[in-house]
Amino acid sequence: MVLPFDDTYFMKKALQEAEAAFEKGEVPVGAVIVIQDRIIARAHNLTEQLNDVTAHAEMQAITAAANFLGGKYLKGCTLYVTLEPCQMCAGALYWSQIAKIVYAAKDVDRGCSAMGTKLHPKTEIMGGVLENEAADLLKRFFIQRRNLN
DSSP: OOOSSSHHHHHHHHHHHHHHHHHTTSOOOEEEEEETTEEEEEEEOOHHHHTOTTOOHHHHHHHHHHHHHTSSOOTTEEEEEEEOOBHHHHHHHHHHTOSEEEEEEOOTTTBHHHHTOOOOTTOEEEEOTTHHHHHHHHHHHHHHHHHHO
């Protein structure tokens, strides 16, 4: 039996956000934050649009979720993100005390595991959900970008 709200379902929502970033010329990373099978935050990269290196999808989602919940801690929440969080985002996720991080594609160069970044001791992390779809979107973006320059 397939549950209607599983990791694949929510990662597809994050991929929709990544597609929105792609359409805006942003690196196509999308994120959603979920609590009790309910999406409370949706976000994608906005670094170009906002001219802000900290405007990663995860950072935008953390802020939106904290505003929704009315507090800075994201205990009981799960982040679904299309690319493994970087060191900066992992640090913010550490302080948010998020319960779980599920990512699609691994960032072998700048991902939090490659950088040795610590997560909160109670945070669970899992990768590889819809990995190929997320990686393909990133590849398409960078091929397109190279062809424009």
